[in-house]
Amino acid sequence: MAGSLGKLLLTLSSLALLHAAFSTYEHFSQLKALGRSEEGIRQLPWDIVIECFLSLFVFIIGVTLHAPPLKEITWASEMRKRTIEEMDSRPSFAGFNHRGKILFGQEVKS
DSSP: HHHHHHHHHHHHHHHHHHHHHHHHHHHHHHHHHHOHHHHHHHHHHHHHHHHHHHHHHHHHHHHHHHHHHOOOOSHHHHHHSHHHHHHHHOOOOOOSTTTTTHHTTTOOOO
């Protein structure tokens, strides 16, 4: 239920933000047609500003509701998924080019 409500809120907030952008464009076009384009750059009408912030708030709520549940990142939760053989097996630490040559007499003199 929360996932579908989140999708609905995301869609509504996106449409509201697109409507605010279109309203801003129309507002500036009207001011430009009237020859008062310098006045409009300083301030937008309050209804457009409120619509932008309201759509942002609804978007945040929609993303929160639509997000999957958080996963545990503790050591115990990781060990539930793996066996001890998987955890102790670390082939990246195995180094075969080390002092064994000196101990067993196969040193290459340069």
